[in-house]
Amino acid sequence: MYKIIEKRALAPQIFLMDIEAPRVAKSAKPGQFVIIKMDEKGERIPLTISDFDTKRGTVTIVVQTIGCSTKEMENYEVGDSFLDFVGPLGQASELMSESIEDLKKKKIMFIAGGLGTAPVYPQVKWLNAQGVKADVIIGAKAKEYVIMEEEMKSVAGTVYPCTDDGSYGYKGLVTNKLKELVQNEGKKYDLVIAIGPMIMMKFVCKLTEELGITTIVSMNPIMVDGTGMCGACRLTVDGETKFACVDGPEFDGHKVNFEEAMRRQTMYKSQESLKDEGIKPGCGLVGGIK
Amino acid sequence: MDRMKRIPIAEQDPKIRATNFEEVCLGYTEDEAVEEATRCLNCKNPQCVTKCPVAIDIPGFIQHVKNREFEEAVKVIAKYSALPAVCGRVCPQETQCESKCILGIKGDAIAIGKLERFVGDYSRVHNVDISETKPKTGIKIAVIGSGPAGLTCAGELAKDGYDVTIFEALHEAGGVLVYGIPEFRLPKDTVVKHEVENVKKLGVKIETNVIVGRTVTINQLMEEEDFVAVFIGSGAGLPMFMGIPGENLNGVFSANEYLTRNNLMKAYKEGYNTPIRTGNKVAVVGGGNVAMDSVRTAVRLGAEGHIVYRRSESELPARAEEVHHAKEEGVIMDLLVNPVEILGDEKGNVIGMKCIRMELGEPDATGRRRPIAIKGSEFIMDLDTVIMSLGTSPNPLIASTTEGLEINKWKCIVAEDETGLTSKQNVYAGGDAVSGAATVILAMEAGKKAAYAINEMLTK
Numbered sequence: 001m002y003k004i005i006e007k008r009a010l011a012p013q014i015f016l017m018d019i020e021a022p023r024v025a026k027s028a029k030p031g032q033f034v035i036i037k038m039d040e041k042g043e044r045i046p047l048t049i050s051d052f053d054t055k056r057g058t059v060t061i062v063v064q065t066i067g068c069s070t071k072e073m074e075n076y077e078v079g080d081s082f083l084d085f086v087g088p089l090g091q092a093s094e095l096m097s098e099s100i101e102d103l104k105k106k107k108i109m110f111i112a113g114g115l116g117t118a119p120v121y122p123q124v125k126w127l128n129a130q131g132v133k134a135d136v137i138i139g140a141k142a143k144e145y146v147i148m149e150e151e152m153k154s155v156a157g158t159v160y161p162c163t164d165d166g167s168y169g170y171k172g173l174v175t176n177k178l179k180e181l182v183q184n185e186g187k188k189y190d191l192v193i194a195i196g197p198m199i200m201m202k203f204v205c206k207l208t209e210e211l212g213i214t215t216i217v218s219m220n221p222i223m224v225d226g227t228g229m230c231g232a233c234r235l236t237v238d239g240e241t242k243f244a245c246v247d248g249p250e251f252d253g254h255k256v257n258f259e260e261a262m263r264r265q266t267m268y269k270s271q272e273s274l275k276d277e278g279i280k281p282g283c284g285l286v287g288g289i290k
Numbered sequence: 291m292d293r294m295k296r297i298p299i300a301e302q303d304p305k306i307r308a309t310n311f312e313e314v315c316l317g318y319t320e321d322e323a324v325e326e327a328t329r330c331l332n333c334k335n336p337q338c339v340t341k342c343p344v345a346i347d348i349p350g351f352i353q354h355v356k357n358r359e360f361e362e363a364v365k366v367i368a369k370y371s372a373l374p375a376v377c378g379r380v381c382p383q384e385t386q387c388e389s390k391c392i393l394g395i396k397g398d399a400i401a402i403g404k405l406e407r408f409v410g411d412y413s414r415v416h417n418v419d420i421s422e423t424k425p426k427t428g429i430k431i432a433v434i435g436s437g438p439a440g441l442t443c444a445g446e447l448a449k450d451g452y453d454v455t456i457f458e459a460l461h462e463a464g465g466v467l468v469y470g471i472p473e474f475r476l477p478k479d480t481v482v483k484h485e486v487e488n489v490k491k492l493g494v495k496i497e498t499n500v501i502v503g504r505t506v507t508i509n510q511l512m513e514e515e516d517f518v519a520v521f522i523g524s525g526a527g528l529p530m531f532m533g534i535p536g537e538n539l540n541g542v543f544s545a546n547e548y549l550t551r552n553n554l555m556k557a558y559k560e561g562y563n564t565p566i567r568t569g570n571k572v573a574v575v576g577g578g579n580v581a582m583d584s585v586r587t588a589v590r591l592g593a594e595g596h597i598v599y600r601r602s603e604s605e606l607p608a609r610a611e612e613v614h615h616a617k618e619e620g621v622i623m624d625l626l627v628n629p630v631e632i633l634g635d636e637k638g639n640v641i642g643m644k645c646i647r648m649e650l651g652e653p654d655a656t657g658r659r660r661p662i663a664i665k666g667s668e669f670i671m672d673l674d675t676v677i678m679s680l681g682t683s684p685n686p687l688i689a690s691t692t693e694g695l696e697i698n699k700w701k702c703i704v705a706e707d708e709t710g711l712t713s714k715q716n717v718y719a720g721g722d723a724v725s726g727a728a729t730v731i732l733a734m735e736a737g738k739k740a741a742y743a744i745n746e747m748l749t750k
Contacts, residue, residue: 023500023505023506024505027504027505027506037461041556041561041562041563042563043555043562043563043564043565044461044555044564068563069563083461084461084498084499085499086459086461086499086500086501086505087501087504087505088504088505089501089504224547224550224551224555224564225459225460225550227459227460227501227527227685227687228527228528228685228687229527229528229529229546229550229682229685230529230544230546230547230550231529231531231543231544231546231547232543232547234538235538236538241531241533241537241538246687260538260638263540263637263638264538264540264638266540267540267541267567268565268567271565272565
């Protein structure tokens with residue numbers, strides 16, 4: 001059992017949890033993720049690690065309620081436990097295998113879309129600890145959805161909030177902000193790391209390809225085991241099939257087939273909406289057998 | 291009684307069982323088991339034993355069954371195997387123990403598997419205590435993976451008095467017994483859970499949700515957690531795909547994903563949260579036991595199920611019993627057929643599969659006749675779901691994170707045949723991680739041999 005040590009609302013439908021999982025906390029690295037199964041009947045859902053504390057033995061996750069399981073997760077309180085919590089999974093961020101000297105020479109921009117701000121944070125924090133200040137664009141639909149801005153500011157160079165409705169920071173999409181910084185303000189970036197909804201990552205990649213900036217994305221396909229044994233999370237990268245859970249989740253964004261990846265994300269959409277609307281008992285759904 | 295004829299065993303009616311996940315074979319009653327056991331000639335030089343990978347004293351336990359000494363029969367098997375209720379169900383006995391039964395020459399071989407299963411089930415129902423071990427040594431041994439190889443190795447070492455911990459990546463112990471083999475061949479909550487419990491009763495600890503290579507490394511286990519020896523039984527769980535166009539369309543699955551959703555995550559059961567694609571017309575590409583398990587699962591979820599296999603029926607690698615069961619349940623066999631492309635609609639959903647017909651040529655190096663495509667014979671199967679069941683290979687995760695652990699070109703861990711010793715000191719390996727995908731009983735044999743070698747090494 002994995003106990004919830006802290007829980008905090010960050011924005012409407014977005015909350016943070018510190019989970020007691022000493023083995024995971026000890027081995028976790030920025031860029032990796034965990035899989036949680038809440039109870040006996042639960043499904044296995046992947047969530048990116050947004051922080052970890054080796055001393056306390058805790059791992060931080062940030063969750064957005066988008067469906068049946070995440071809504072159920074919101075009902076868990078401090079002191080409650082999850083049945084299964086496994087990780088760290090996937091490859092650590094590639095930044096960690098570069099030399100610090102090389103990193104210091106680079107101008108790095110992170111682009112965080114919505115919930116994607118959470119997995120961006122440990123990477124920026126890690127860079128800061130190495131003496132590298134990265135800039136961050138945080139995108140959200142409106143002011144109340146901008147999360148972790150203060151934490152991010154404490155470890156980043158410049159943080160640029162953007163909102164779709166202009167209620168806070170720059171009014172418009174993260175791609176427009178990046179374009180403005182590069183084309184109007186003469187900023188130069190050697191590397192962009194984009195984490196957020198696939199559609200956002202796709203458009204960031206389209207833009208950075210034009211701008212000639214190397215771009216890393218963190219892919220979030222459907223997963224089951226997260227250990228490479230099923231291929232549910234497969235993607236096409238540079239014409240080759242890759243398993244996001246073991247080969248990624250980070251890939252060269254200019255080589256990812258986003259059309260296919262976005263299509264595969266919708267595989268269980270009709271089943272998900274049925275259980276979300278409570279048409280089926282619990283979240284459970286079956287075919288043939290009634 | 292005709293000594294040459296096997297006592298028949300009850301099975302669920304094919305029409306009914308094709309709509310549920312209950313076990314197909316219902317097993318012998320006590321009287322039927324005694325009657326079948328009575329046929330055994332109790333050979334002085336029993337050939338059946340020579341073909342059992344863990345060398346169970348087969349005539350020994352069968353004589354106890356014959357005399358209605360069921361508890362004694364349990365104890366005889368327990369000396370050799372920790373998983374009789376599993377092996378009695380899933381071993382290919384026709385090519386192992388039963389293939390050498392003397393009665394098989396003129397009539398039916400003794401139903402050794404069914405009798406073993408009867409004894410395993412009796413042990414569970416009557417809670418026979420088989421938890422006896424030698425005095426504790428206090429020496430810690432780590433076992434990676436809780437499949438048949440790991441469970442057997444851990445059980446044997448615990449019997450020798452070692453302090454054994456199994457590390458399992460998934461949330462439940464059992465490996466392929468829980469995620470791969472379906473409920474209708476191997477019930478999970480009763481049979482598998484109980485045999486795992488038996489291993490725990492010997493004092494074995496099982497830590498689930500630990501991925502060796504990510505959560506912790508072998509070096510950490512040995513250096514920081516004082517494990518003196520390690521056995522790797524991590525299996526061969528990496529699925530293969532064909533590499534044909536359309537394989538990433540929505541509706542194409544690896545058999546591992548399909549079976550994991552259904553068996554481990556219980557997607558077929560009301561109230562469980564994992565969804566599964568049921569499909570109306572499902573093709574399973576491949577001809578092994580995993581392909582049969584997948585297609586029979588699809589049928590139970592309400593689909594029309596097809597097996598698409600590039601050779602003919604006599605080359606099917608699946609057990610004859612499973613092929614027979616599949617056909618009885620309405621599975622359609624599309625033999626001498628090979629897929630060349632999976633076709634999708636504009637939304638990326640599978641709508642069909644382009645295939646080519648095959649004929650058999652000369653035998654190849656493995657002795658099997660090589661399938662050759664017949665030019666111009668392409669045709670399209672209308673489908674909405676395709677399941678790839680082409681085999682699996684070992685997951686490279688452990689080898690890639692363990693310095694000094696040698697692997698071969700098939701990514702299998704290199705280990706000595708008799709002992710399981712790897713290129714790394716005090717690290718042993720066995721089962722599919724070494725051999726590539728094979729059988730439950732061969733994995734158990736490897737686990738047993740390694741346990742023996744580890745004990746030898748530690749008592750020297």
